Amino acid sequence: MKWRLLDFLYPAICELCRKRLDHGRALCRSCANNLPRISEPFCKNCGEEFDGNLEEDFNCQNCLNLTHDFKFARAPLRGLENSFRLVHTLKYHRRFFVAADLAAFLQEAWEEDPRFREFEENCLIIPVPLYWRRQQWRHGNQAHELARELAALIEQPLSPALKRVRSTQTQTRLSRKERLSNLRGAFVIRKSQAKRLRGANVILIDDVFTTGATAHECTRILRHQGRVAKVAILTLVRG
Template sequence: MRVIAGLSLRMATGLRDIVFPPGCAHCHVRTELHGALCPACWSKLRFIERPFCEILGTPFGYDPGAGMLSAEAIANPPVFDRLRSVAVHEGIARDLVHNLKYRDRTDLAPMMAEWMVRAGGEALSACDCIVPVPLHRSRLFGRMFNQSAELARHAARLSGKAFEPLALVRRKRTSQQVGLTANARELNVRGAFVVPESRASAVFGRRIVLIDDVYTTGATVSSATRALKKAGATDVTVLTFARAFSGPI
């Protein structure tokens, strides 16, 4: 039976590749595999690699040694324990995020999540569960899916970690963060999240990886982290696909 099942799978895959030939997830040029970028697009992604700040994940222009923190992390420590991101939010990385979020390209989520698992590294290996930043139910109804939950679901599958999509609820319908100042973003999401009593055991005493698509000012994930820590989470790592920077890096 296993041989027959394997043969059927290969035949189905071959038929799919004939009907829908593999193409670059960004520019659609022919590629060898589905869910991948062509060499030209891959070379244009600005991955965030070490050396970087151990807390904020901000890249350093030189290697200051292990465990070093950025001036921002020292002067204004975040409420979460650490931030990790795959790439700088520009060019192709920005397009991938927008295509997933606004153009219903949920087929991009497995590829993006695979890179996020790599970026999550030790923090993801050490966590107890993965929690997505939730949408308010009215916005979820309009969009029909939560891009952060899609990324988190695939990251959980790839890493073998528990997926807790209901551990955090957005109880306040907030305005779109795009176009708001940093202070306005913080006010907009203040008190927006809560851990339901029914899911308290999924959070209390646990190390959590909180997943979102983009980190901009940190207002949204900071508000979400406060709710998780109020419910007893011992450690929160924020993991995003892209990271926006206000200046050159």
């Protein structure tokens, strides 16, 4: 019923090629298949893809001298134009129905990457929160929409365990170090979720992974205040 009404108001068309859709809400099958996936070899910490065939372990330039609190970060899509267009649609155009189709890419990574098998027991899907004022302005939180759709697809529980208590200046022009200090104290654990968190294996969901500062700070709070067992990051795009 909900979809029928939406179909009537906005006939479903592909966000990338503008073709009319007969299934799904946002992407035609060929555009979905053509989106550039991240495949081996990629960094086992931050998910950045490397060119060529590497037989041995390699050092990722992004992760050199870095320690992450999370186990690993993984993204299904490379940070190319079309991937960013979809994120942008979801984020700024209030077209949250797009999340239903985009969560299928998160599911792909969840199913393909064996490291997620360690997260299936006692799992919680947690979105990176927005500050309420920003959320109001955007009429929702893109990470929450992605997390909700993924949780339904892989049949794992969703928990809004993190809350953003402080607005942070936009991070785009900051270095990783500046981002980290910018984020200190920005997140807290929601009291109502505290019990569920203890010992949980958390999949933290966001739209884009760039320097990992947000993921790192959320993980720190989840582990030290929420006492979760471990955290993996799953984002749509590796920016």
